[in-house]
Amino acid sequence: MRRLRLLTATAGSLGCAGVLLLLGGTPAYAHTALKTATPAPGATVGAGTSVVALTFDNLTSGIAPKISMVGPDGHVVPVGQPVVTDTTTACAAVSPLPAGVITLTYSITAGDGDAQTNAFQFEAADGTKPAGTPSVCADLSLPAPDTGGSDTLLGLGRTTATAVLTGAAAAVAGFLTARILRRRRVPGGTGAA
Template sequence: MRTRITAALAALLTALLLVPATPASAHNSLRSATPAQDARVPTAPTSVTLHFLQRLDPQFTTIVLSDAGRRKVPTGPPAVDGATGTIAIDQPLANGTYTVAYRVVSADGHPVQGSYRFTVADPSASAASPPPPATVTGSGGPASPVANSGSGDDGPPSVLLAAGGVAVVAVAGAALLLFRRRRSS
């Protein structure tokens, strides 16, 4: 009878570990933005507003706007209000595609960064001027306004974490079974 209960308990624990876990709540992420990702706006915006899931630390919040030629567009510093960061755009935007890149720090101190694009398509405005020739950095690659602006998470993949959890439960279950067998004999 005890063996069946132990086996059932081990199977239940294993099943719980195999259920996908929710993302860690300590990591911040972008909830929404104005202009939105991939938006095609009919009039040039005068600001960019990013809404995150958690409060932002004004000291560690960076928001950069660049044009299709990867040139930084003049903006004011990020204004932070709770979980919202806003930059004011200092000059009218011409028609074209723009990239918003951001870097914030989560409550656990982990940096979170990402970027997205939007397009200004104002029928009464002129098109953006063509980009200048690309500049080259010391590493030989093109210069960019924000290094590594893809959304990144440097933590271990969730598959590795799940596999580690399964291994821990399996070892604990095996140890428990060995202990009980030795105790009964």
């Protein structure tokens, strides 16, 4: 009888451990996987490609992925703010692509709140047909990428640069005013011995 209890306890423990292993080995479905992309990983597209589109299993509602690109020379390729078309696809306008291998990096927030960052590469080639704008992105008004042109000053957005310069001018004016007032209060002025 004692052997039967020992055998039952051992078998029960092994059964529970097996169930836990099976349950623990299932993949985390809360994470969002990339299904398709335009341009696709490994594809060759023309340097005139102006829109990228990333389609995922399911995007977290209200949170657009972050998309960045780096050209073959290591310089950033400007990308506009992504727009989510539905619960699966994000579209973004990009600056003209330089010829060479481009690395596209995207960061998304999964359904469980975890941040995921992944990257893939494709090639932009002169004389090759640009990737067309995906139909899901065609009717969207995509924000233009920040190219550092006329909307920037000192490498900052015009509004930010104006605020920084105004603050610096006010600080200098305040310093000079305080210095002048302090000199006026000193008996005998600046030449007193």
